[in-house]
Amino acid sequence: MNHIAPRRRRLVLIGNGMAGVRTLEEILQRTPHRFDIAVFGAEPHGNYDRIMLSPVLAGEKRFADIVTHDRDWYRSNGIALIAGEAAVAIDRDARTVTGALGSVRPYDVLLIATGSTPVVLPIPGHKLPGVVAFRDIADVESMIAAAGQGGGNAVVIGGGLLGLEAANGLLRNGMHTTVLHLMPSLMERQLDPVSSEMLRADLVDRGLRTILQANTAAFLGTDRVEAVQLADGTVLPADLVVMAVGIRPAAALARDAGLACNRGIVVDDGMRTSDPAIYAVGECVEHRGALFGLVAPLWDMAKVAADRISEVAETDYRPAVSGTRLKVTGIDMFSAGDFVGDDTTETVVYRDAAAGVHKKLVLRDDRLIGAVLYGDASDAGWYFGLILDAADIAEQRDLLVFGPPPEGGASDPVAAELAVAS
Ligand SMILES: Cc1cc2nc3c(=O)[nH]c(=O)nc-3n(C[C@H](O)[C@H](O)[C@H](O)COP(=O)(O)OP(=O)(O)OC[C@H]3O[C@@H](n4cnc5c(N)ncnc54)[C@H](O)[C@@H]3O)c2cc1C
Incomplete structure (x- = not known):
C-alpha cells in the first residue's frame, strides 16, 4: 500500500x-x-x-x-x-x-x-554622514572605520548602557570621546546616584569626558558631521556621532x-x-x-x-526580573529589580569608598526585591537568585550585604549566574 x-x-x-x-x-x-x-x-x-x-x-x-x-x-x-x-x-x-x-x-x-x-533624535543634521546608531555589525564597522588609525573626536549621545559601551569602545579605538546625557546621572535606570557617580569617576579616569544634563540642539557639518551643538550654545567638534538614546x-x-x-x-x-x-x-x-x-x-x-x-504544550510567558551588567572591561557592576524602593521597603547599604565598592539592597517583607552592586559584583548571581526565588532572608538579614554565607545560600549561585543576562 x-x-x-x-x-x-x-x-x-x-x-x-x-x-x-x-x-x-x-x-x-x-x-x-x-x-x-x-x-x-x-x-x-x-x-x-x-x-x-x-x-x-x-x-x-x-x-x-x-x-x-x-x-x-x-x-x-x-x-x-x-x-x-x-x-x-x-x-x-x-x-x-x-x-x-x-x-x-x-x-x-x-x-x-x-x-x-534605534531612536533617532529628529534634530537638524541627524541625516549627515557620520551620525550613526549602535545596533548591528554594520554600525560597528562604520564606527571602527571612522576611528581609522586613532585620533579624532567622537560624541556619544546617551549615557545608558549602550551609550557607555559605545563610548568605551571608541576610547579604546583612540578617539577623544564625550558622552552627552540628558539626565543628571549616568545609567539612572540601573544605578542609584552614588554608584552612578562612582561609575562616572571611573570612566573619567579612563579618559572619557561626560556632560550631564546636556541637551543636544543640532549636528553641524556640510558633507559629513563636524560638530555637535548643545542648547546652551556649546559646540563640540565631532568626526563621529553615535546616537544611543533608546x-x-x-x-x-x-x-x-x-x-x-x-x-x-x-x-x-x-x-x-x-x-x-x-x-x-x-x-x-x-x-x-x-x-x-x-x-x-x-x-x-x-x-x-x-x-x-510545535503544539507540544500550551505554556504561558510570565515576565521575570532581569539583571544588567555593563560590559566595560575592568568595571564591575550589576543591577536588578527595584533598586529605588519606596515607603514600603527598607534599604541596606554597604560602602567602602577606598576600595571603590558600593552595594545597595532593597528589601520588602524580608524578601530581596532589588540590588545594585558597584565595584564588586562577584556575588551578583547569589543576590539575583534571592530576588528570583523571592527567598525569605529574615535570618540572614544582618549579614546579607556581605554576600552568601560560606556554606552557600538559599539559591544555587551557579544557576542564578546563568540566568543573569550575560
Ligand atoms: C551593542 C548592544 C549591546 C547589548 N548588550 C546587552 C546586554 O549586555 N545584555 C542584554 O540582555 N541585552 C543586551 N543588548 C540587547 C540585546 O541584544 C537584544 O535584547 C536582542 O538582540 C533582541 O533580540 P531580537 O531578536 O528581538 O532583535 P535582534 O537581535 O535585533 O534581531 C532582529 C533582526 O531582525 C532583522 N529585521 C528587522 N526587520 C526585518 C524585516 N522586515 N525583514 C527581515 N529582517 C528584519 C534585524 O535586521 C535583526 O537582524 C544589547 C544590544 C546591543 C545593540
Whole structure:
C-alpha cells in the first residue's frame, strides 16, 4: 500500500536575530521534522550574538567570534536563509511574505522577530554622514572605520548602557570621546546616584569626558558631521556621532499587515498576535503593556512560542526580573529589580569608598526585591537568585550585604549566574 507522507507545515521567520533564531532552535528540539522553515533576514549574515558587539567595537573580539549560527547551521537544519533581504509585506489572506528583492514565501505559521529600531533624535543634521546608531555589525564597522588609525573626536549621545559601551569602545579605538546625557546621572535606570557617580569617576579616569544634563540642539557639518551643538550654545567638534538614546519595537511591518499593535506588536501570554497563525517574539513585541530590551526575557518567550508552534504544550510567558551588567572591561557592576524602593521597603547599604565598592539592597517583607552592586559584583548571581526565588532572608538579614554565607545560600549561585543576562 502506498502511503502519502503528509505535507510538512511551512514556517516562515521574519528577523534573523537573537530571539527568532533561539525560537527556531527550541522548535527543532521539540519537533525536528515538522516544518519546512524559511528565514528572512535584513542583515546579510547568519545570526550573531548582538550583545557582543560591544567587545567587538572595543577590539576585544572579532566578528567571527560572535557568530552563533553560520550558513552551515541553516543548511544542515534544512532551513532556507534569505539573508540580506528584508521582508516588506505580509499578505494574511494569501498567507505569504514578500521580500524587498521579490522573494515570496508561503506560510502556515509565521513568526515575527524583527527586534528594535534605534531612536533617532529628529534634530537638524541627524541625516549627515557620520551620525550613526549602535545596533548591528554594520554600525560597528562604520564606527571602527571612522576611528581609522586613532585620533579624532567622537560624541556619544546617551549615557545608558549602550551609550557607555559605545563610548568605551571608541576610547579604546583612540578617539577623544564625550558622552552627552540628558539626565543628571549616568545609567539612572540601573544605578542609584552614588554608584552612578562612582561609575562616572571611573570612566573619567579612563579618559572619557561626560556632560550631564546636556541637551543636544543640532549636528553641524556640510558633507559629513563636524560638530555637535548643545542648547546652551556649546559646540563640540565631532568626526563621529553615535546616537544611543533608546530603542523602539520594529513593528511597522506587522502594523501594515493589520496586526494589533500599540508601541510593539501585541502578543498574548502564548506569544500569539491578533492573528492566530502569527506569533511574535523578542524586542518587537508588547506583552501586557511591557516592552523589552534585554535578552533574558526573550529566551523565555522563545520557549513558550516553540511549545505553542510545535503544539507540544500550551505554556504561558510570565515576565521575570532581569539583571544588567555593563560590559566595560575592568568595571564591575550589576543591577536588578527595584533598586529605588519606596515607603514600603527598607534599604541596606554597604560602602567602602577606598576600595571603590558600593552595594545597595532593597528589601520588602524580608524578601530581596532589588540590588545594585558597584565595584564588586562577584556575588551578583547569589543576590539575583534571592530576588528570583523571592527567598525569605529574615535570618540572614544582618549579614546579607556581605554576600552568601560560606556554606552557600538559599539559591544555587551557579544557576542564578546563568540566568543573569550575560
Ligand atoms: C551593542 C548592544 C549591546 C547589548 N548588550 C546587552 C546586554 O549586555 N545584555 C542584554 O540582555 N541585552 C543586551 N543588548 C540587547 C540585546 O541584544 C537584544 O535584547 C536582542 O538582540 C533582541 O533580540 P531580537 O531578536 O528581538 O532583535 P535582534 O537581535 O535585533 O534581531 C532582529 C533582526 O531582525 C532583522 N529585521 C528587522 N526587520 C526585518 C524585516 N522586515 N525583514 C527581515 N529582517 C528584519 C534585524 O535586521 C535583526 O537582524 C544589547 C544590544 C546591543 C545593540
